[in-house]
Amino acid sequence: MSTTATRQTATPPIELNISGMSCAACAGRVERALNRIEGVDAVVNYATERAVVSGLEPARESEAVDAVTRAGYGAEVRVDAADEWTRRSNETRITGLRRRLVLAALLTIPLMDLTLILALVPGLRFPHWELVCIALALPIVTWCAWPFHRATLRNLRHGAVSMDTLVSLGIAASFGWALVTVLLGSDAAGYWIGYGPTPPGANAIYLDVAAGMTTFQLAGRYFEARSRRKAGDVLDALAALAPANARIRRDGDEIVIPIGDVRVGDVAVVLPGETLPVDGEVVEGWAAVDTSAMTGEPVPREAGPGKQVMAGTISTNGRLVVDVTAVGTRTQLAQLATLAERAQESKARIQSLVDRIVQWFVPSIILLSIAVTAGWMLTGAEPARAISIGVAVLIIACPCALGLATPTALMVGVGRGAQLGILIKGQGALEASGRIDTVVLDKTGTLTEGVMRVVEQSVHETIAPHDALRWAAALESGSTHPVALAVVEHAKASIADIPAVEGFRVRPGLGVEGQVAGSSVAIGGPRLVAEISATIAPALTAAIERARESGASPIVLVRDRRAVAVLAVEDRVRASAPGAVATLAALGMRTVLLTGDDDAAARRVASAVGIDDIRSQVTPIEKAQVIADLRAAGHRVAMVGDGINDAAALAGADLGMAIVSGTDVALKSADIILVRDDLTVVPDAIGLSRRTLRTIRGNLLWAFGYNIAAIPLAAAGLLNPLIAAAAMSLSSVFVVWNSLRLRSYSPKRLDDDRYMS
Numbered sequence: 001m002s003t004t005a006t007r008q009t010a011t012p013p014i015e016l017n018i019s020g021m022s023c024a025a026c027a028g029r030v031e032r033a034l035n036r037i038e039g040v041d042a043v044v045n046y047a048t049e050r051a052v053v054s055g056l057e058p059a060r061e062s063e064a065v066d067a068v069t070r071a072g073y074g075a076e077v078r079v080d081a082a083d084e085w086t087r088r089s090n091e092t093r094i095t096g097l098r099r100r101l102v103l104a105a106l107l108t109i110p111l112m113d114l115t116l117i118l119a120l121v122p123g124l125r126f127p128h129w130e131l132v133c134i135a136l137a138l139p140i141v142t143w144c145a146w147p148f149h150r151a152t153l154r155n156l157r158h159g160a161v162s163m164d165t166l167v168s169l170g171i172a173a174s175f176g177w178a179l180v181t182v183l184l185g186s187d188a189a190g191y192w193i194g195y196g197p198t199p200p201g202a203n204a205i206y207l208d209v210a211a212g213m214t215t216f217q218l219a220g221r222y223f224e225a226r227s228r229r230k231a232g233d234v235l236d237a238l239a240a241l242a243p244a245n246a247r248i249r250r251d252g253d254e255i256v257i258p259i260g261d262v263r264v265g266d267v268a269v270v271l272p273g274e275t276l277p278v279d280g281e282v283v284e285g286w287a288a289v290d291t292s293a294m295t296g297e298p299v300p301r302e303a304g305p306g307k308q309v310m311a312g313t314i315s316t317n318g319r320l321v322v323d324v325t326a327v328g329t330r331t332q333l334a335q336l337a338t339l340a341e342r343a344q345e346s347k348a349r350i351q352s353l354v355d356r357i358v359q360w361f362v363p364s365i366i367l368l369s370i371a372v373t374a375g376w377m378l379t380g381a382e383p384a385r386a387i388s389i390g391v392a393v394l395i396i397a398c399p400c401a402l403g404l405a406t407p408t409a410l411m412v413g414v415g416r417g418a419q420l421g422i423l424i425k426g427q428g429a430l431e432a433s434g435r436i437d438t439v440v441l442d443k444t445g446t447l448t449e450g451v452m453r454v455v456e457q458s459v460h461e462t463i464a465p466h467d468a469l470r471w472a473a474a475l476e477s478g479s480t481h482p483v484a485l486a487v488v489e490h491a492k493a494s495i496a497d498i499p500a501v502e503g504f505r506v507r508p509g510l511g512v513e514g515q516v517a518g519s520s521v522a523i524g525g526p527r528l529v530a531e532i533s534a535t536i537a538p539a540l541t542a543a544i545e546r547a548r549e550s551g552a553s554p555i556v557l558v559r560d561r562r563a564v565a566v567l568a569v570e571d572r573v574r575a576s577a578p579g580a581v582a583t584l585a586a587l588g589m590r591t592v593l594l595t596g597d598d599d600a601a602a603r604r605v606a607s608a609v610g611i612d613d614i615r616s617q618v619t620p621i622e623k624a625q626v627i628a629d630l631r632a633a634g635h636r637v638a639m640v641g642d643g644i645n646d647a648a649a650l651a652g653a654d655l656g657m658a659i660v661s662g663t664d665v666a667l668k669s670a671d672i673i674l675v676r677d678d679l680t681v682v683p684d685a686i687g688l689s690r691r692t693l694r695t696i697r698g699n700l701l702w703a704f705g706y707n708i709a710a711i712p713l714a715a716a717g718l719l720n721p722l723i724a725a726a727a728m729s730l731s732s733v734f735v736v737w738n739s740l741r742l743r744s745y746s747p748k749r750l751d752d753d754r755y756m757s
Contacts, residue, residue: 014061016051018044019074019089022151022164022221026073029160033071037063049089050078072154097147097222104144104218108211111136115208130182137207141175145214147221166362166397167217173391175210216732220406241312242333246277249321262327270320275312279326282307286508287318288481300481302525304508316481318508332621361704365711369394372715385717392714397707405699408739413692416742421676422685429671430696432655433689435636439584439682440627440649442641443595443605446659447679448571450642452482454490455552456568458543466495468565472557474501474516475523483555484512486569487523507531522558529556529563536563543568551597551604570601577609580679585610587683590635594623596645624648640674640682657685684747691745699735706731 021027027044030051034042039055042064053064061077068075114133118125148171151164245256249267259277262268270276272287288300291313300316303309309322312333328334373390377383414424424430441447459465473491476484477498491498501521504514510531511524522528526544529536536556540563547554547568557565581591592613593606602616615626627649630637639646639653650656650669658670672689674681713719 013052013054014056014058014064015078016053016064016068016075017078017089018049018051018068020154021049021073022147022162026162029071029158030068030073033067034064037067040064051075072158094222094226097218100144100147101215101218101222104140104211104215107136107140107144108215111140111211112208133207134179134182137175137178137211140211140214141171144218145171148214148217161362161366166365167213169366169394170397171210171213173394174213175207177388177391178207178210212732223411241275242331243275243277247271247274260328262324264324264327264330266324268322268324270315270322272315272317272319275314276309276320276322277311278322278324279308279310279331280322280324282309282320283323284321285319286510287315287320288508289320290314290316317479317506332619365394365397368711368715369397376717389715389717392717392719393711396710396714396719405703405735406696408736409692409695409699409742412739412742413688413695413745416745417685417688420684420688420747421674421678421681422688423673423675424685424689424692425671425673429655430689430693432636432671433638433686434693436589436638436655436686438590438592438630438635439638439640440592440594440630440653441581441611441682442639442646443593443597443602444571445642446640447577447593447605447609448573450571452486452553452569453572454486454567455570455572456543456547457490458540458566458568460537460540460562460564463559463564465565468557469495470497470499471516471519471521471559472523472555472565472567473498475504475512475514475521477501478504478514479506479512483553483569487555487567490567519559520561523555526554526556529558532558532561534558534561534563540566549600551601570604573605573608574679576679580682581609581611583680583683587686592626592630594618594626594639594649596620596623620645620648624652627652638686641670655686655689657682680747687747688745692742695739695742699738702734702738703731 018027018030021030031042031044034040034044034051034053037056041054042051044051051064051068056064065075065077111133114129114136118129145168148164148168151162152168155162155165242259244259246259246262247254247256247269248262249269254269262278267283268276268278268280270287276289282303282305284305286302286304289303289309290300291310303315303318303320308325309320310333311326311331326332369390372393373386376386376389381389410424410430413430417424444450457465457468459468469491473488473495476487478501479485488498499517502515504512506512507522507524507528510528511522513520513522513532515521522532522534528534540556543566544554544556547566550568550570552568552570555567555569556563557567584591590613591611592615593602593609593611594615595602595605596618597616599614599616602614606612606614618626623646627637627639631652631654636655637653638655638657639649640657640659641650642659646658647669650658655672656670657672657674659674672685674685710719
């Protein structure tokens with residue numbers, strides 16, 4: 001026991017790319033096959049089609065691959081960090097499904113027209129019209145339906161069944177019976193099964209069933225595959241943040257080497273505008289470091305000797321020399337990617353309602369069909385009639401409506417959401433939304449606008465406010481710092497001209513300085529005053545403290561070594577935020593503010609929007625931990641964010657919601673993307689998701705209810721092909737109609753009496 005534990009700890013896990021999985025049950029089958037290997041602990045992620053195998057030495061990699069192969073699936077060791085194999089595999093699968101779906105649809109439409117018209121109007125029939133129908137159906141039930149047949153054959157080889165099994169058997173049985181009736185002739189076939197002469201055209205009806213079933217199931221599988229492709233995007237996006245190379249100082253020279261060759265203890269050099277490739281401690285230089293990728297905060301942080309910096313952040317205006325303390329998988333950026341993958345894995349393993357029911361539904365229907373056939377034989381029925389009734393049971397139970405239940409509601413719900421500024425990525429979001437009781441909101445860019453603005457200006461009594469603004473704008477117009485942009489924008493609103501600046505110079509970590517209208521002018525944080533030995537009046541010192549207490553950032557303007565003005569800059573609260581928080585509270589939801597910013601800024605925003613629970617100064621990894629703690633306490637948590645730093649928290653929440661103005665990584669981590677620039681979209685999104693989920697559940701209830709009602713009729717021998725085909729079509733039409741009702745969904749407001757219903 002101890003030997004195994006030691007080996008698992010010492011040996012890094014092996015990652016496998018898995019191919020051939022068509023449902024969550026497949027992932028479970030692969031996982032069980034891997035865990036049968038001695039000393040192995042394996043986890044299979046259906047969404048990303050990966051297996052993480054712990055406790056297996058690299059020399060035994062082939063054992064894992066062989067175990068997966070014996071289970072009926074494909075596997076290869078993952079060696080490409082960018083996971084090009086998975087990308088190609090997903091694209092190949094989606095392209096293949098799309099081609100099969102298009103051909104099936106193109107052939108099914110004329111086939112249904114022919115069988116219906118020629119069955120009802122015998123005078124329009126032409127010689128061998130049944131053979132024409134068979135020719136149209138043959139490519140559909142063979143090449144188009146091959147994914148279902150292939151999965152069924154693979155499952156049967158290993159003694160397992162799935163939804164694919166029932167679909168494949170239904171397609172084969174309906175087409176096979178139509179073929180038999182055509183070859184024997186309509187009347188002959190009717191007498192053979194004991195019904196007497198069959199209705200006109202009945203020998204072609206089952207072709208409708210086979211073709212329609214194939215097309216509907218392919219449509220559902222295609223949209224599912226497209227949704228699953230999104231699951232691994234966040235991991236690739238996070239990996240792309242770190243540069244491929246690093247500039248390292250060795251033996252007095254600066255050389256550029258691949259990031260994989262960098263070691264802890266090396267000295268990295270980062271030039272202005274470059275992304276940091278490693279975590280480390282600054283030993284030389286000053287710069288404003290854009291940490292928005294990791295913290296989500298808009299104001300760059302000052303970095304100088306002794307300060308810690310992280311991979312994925314950007315040195316905006318200075319040269320830094322960094323002592324490397326973490327590289328590769330040890331960096332906070334890599335840990336963030338790992339957290340996101342683990343969170344996605346837990347979501348991918350939650351099976352949908354259909355998957356759970358299918359575990360007993362499929363084998364039950366197959367056994368029932370056999371039992372019905374045997375029962376009729378035991379009661380003295382002719383073998384042909386008994387077999388035909390058993391086939392009727394199998395066909396009537398085939399899940400055409402079941403295949404439409406989720407994708408049609410999802411498509412209509414997504415379309416309506418797009419009109420309302422809400423993009424829903426998949427069924428996981430819908431399932432989660434119905435149970436949410438806690439909404440965690442990021443501060444910067446979510447509750448606030450994400451743009452710095454000047455909110456207060458204090459000017460020395462001897463200086464005209466107009467002049468102070470001109471001097472400040474002259475200096476800041478030469479910088480791209482978010483605070484500088486805010487000062488320039490503020491100045492442009494009240495002054496017509498901005499004077500030129502001479503001798504412009506950046507003071508790393510402090511601010512900027514230069515000559516304006518013959519005077520020496522500097523602007524920057526409060527530390528600038530002490531660094532250049534400037535004097536400052538008590539009134540301006542009080543303005544600095546006032547700004548800090550309110551959560552704003554104070555900026556000091558110095559002219560000829562005397563502080564002449566203090567500008568308070570802050571990120572404004574969105575006008576819609578208080579209303580959105582109030583609406584969530586009215587829905588009985590707890591709200592939490594979560595931010596990497598300081599406590600004063602967090603409390604200012606929380607007070608403005610009406611949130612009491614505040615979690616401030618948290619790192620991206622700590623954000624994910626806060627979400628995990630809330631879930632561990634029994635809460636169902638929705639996370640709303642916009643930054644890369646929110647990626648792990650978004651992925652770890654029961655429901656992740658990202659503001660569209662946020663980063664690419666945040667958008668890929670989220671289950672729901674909020675497009676409308678109005679925070680009331682958050683409760684709207686939850687409402688739409690719940691309504692769509694109720695529609696899906698209603699569709700599933702109808703689909704199974706139809707089967708429960710129709711199967712006894714088929715088992716009693718009361719259904720002929722025409723009635724069976726009509727019943728199946730009606731069931732599918734109802735599911736589509738019920739889903740289309742989502743187009744009329746409209747968000748309810750606090751002043752709507754129905755809102756709480």
